[in-house]
Amino acid sequence: MSRKRISLRQELPLLVWLVIVWGALWQDFSPGNLLFGALLAAVVARLFYLPPVELSGRFNILRAFPFALQFLGRVVAASCQVFYLAVAQGPKVTNAVVAVPLRSHSDLMVTATGHVISLIPGSLVVEVDRSTSTLYIHGLNVRNADDVLKLRKDVRDTEAGLIRVMGTKEELAALNQEVGT
Amino acid sequence: MSPDPSAVDAVIDAVSAVFMIVGAVMSLAAAIGLLRFPDLMSRMHAATKPQVLGLFLLLVAVGLQLRTWWVWPVLLVAWIFQLLTVPVSAHMVGRAGYRTKHLHKELLSTDELEAVVLKAAEAAKERD
Numbered sequence: 001m002s003r004k005r006i007s008l009r010q011e012l013p014l015l016v017w018l019v020i021v022w023g024a025l026w027q028d029f030s031p032g033n034l035l036f037g038a039l040l041a042a043v044v045a046r047l048f049y050l051p052p053v054e055l056s057g058r059f060n061i062l063r064a065f066p067f068a069l070q071f072l073g074r075v076v077a078a079s080c081q082v083f084y085l086a087v088a089q090g091p092k093v094t095n096a097v098v099a100v101p102l103r104s105h106s107d108l109m110v111t112a113t114g115h116v117i118s119l120i121p122g123s124l125v126v127e128v129d130r131s132t133s134t135l136y137i138h139g140l141n142v143r144n145a146d147d148v149l150k151l152r153k154d155v156r157d158t159e160a161g162l163i164r165v166m167g168t169k170e171e172l173a174a175l176n177q178e179v180g181t
Numbered sequence: 182m183s184p185d186p187s188a189v190d191a192v193i194d195a196v197s198a199v200f201m202i203v204g205a206v207m208s209l210a211a212a213i214g215l216l217r218f219p220d221l222m223s224r225m226h227a228a229t230k231p232q233v234l235g236l237f238l239l240l241v242a243v244g245l246q247l248r249t250w251w252v253w254p255v256l257l258v259a260w261i262f263q264l265l266t267v268p269v270s271a272h273m274v275g276r277a278g279y280r281t282k283h284l285h286k287e288l289l290s291t292d293e294l295e296a297v298v299l300k301a302a303e304a305a306k307e308r309d
Contacts, residue, residue, distance in 0.1 A: 028251075083207075086217045091218070115265070118271055127276055136294040142291075
């Protein structure tokens with residue numbers, strides 16, 4: 001195999017996730033079933049070898065919990081906002097496509113940010129420029145330059161939250177420096 | 182003192198009823214959005230957001246009604262997969278829609294992608 005292998009430690013969270021899915025689908029978390037699931041997970045990870053997901057090796061559970069709650073709250077807000085716009089504005093809604101350069105250049109972080117912002121108020125990823133890690137975002141109800149700035153700040157803040165949860169140490173240090181100055 | 186079991190049942194029933202109704206209303210919101218919004222991109226907003234919440238509420242209601250702990254992991258996995266796949270499909274449809282110009286330019290207040298796409302198209306033409 002020409003691709004570089006990743007260490008078991010990096011792969012472990014993903015294998016654990018596969019075992020959890022296996023247990024959930026069988027609705028059976030008995031040790032025997034989990035062991036068989038782990039065996040299958042290892043075989044699947046060997047046979048169907050995908051480009052490795054490069055986890056940063058850092059996960060801050062204290063930051064993750066408020067972030068998840070905030071995320072849920074924003075999903076609710078997003079749904080209500082879309083509902084309101086659909087009823088109140090409908091065909092007259094004004095949108096914009098906005099370029100947002102991200103701080104991080106890791107694929108995982110760009111993907112995670114794209115996912116989160118697709119689910120929260122008024123934004124949808126249209127295009128990703130991987131080389132400069134720029135997201136092109138379609139914003140719902142973006143009427144003027146102020147709204148564009150707000151949308152851009154929103155996305156950057158979301159990314160900052162994700163970096164605090166699971167970014168690499170370097171990204172976190174850069175972020176802290178940026179906030180500090 | 183422990184609460185009366187039938188009272189607990191009534192509360193659980195009421196909560197799951199509210200969740201189901203709000204969840205259904207969210208699906209209705211998605212449907213209204215699909216009908217009312219003018220172009221593909223804004224319709225994708227309607228198709229992605231309210232139904233993620235709607236599914237969440239309906240799954241919670243199912244979990245509450247079944248009263249067995251082992252359904253929760255399945256419901257959670259179902260919702261997580263929804264969270265993972267919805268933005269991807271929305272992105273793919275949105276991307277294809279933008280490239281094939283299925284959008285109303287006059288309804289965009291700014292478009293910072295247009296110049297980039299034009300430049301990329303020109304570069305591709307020069308290479309040919």
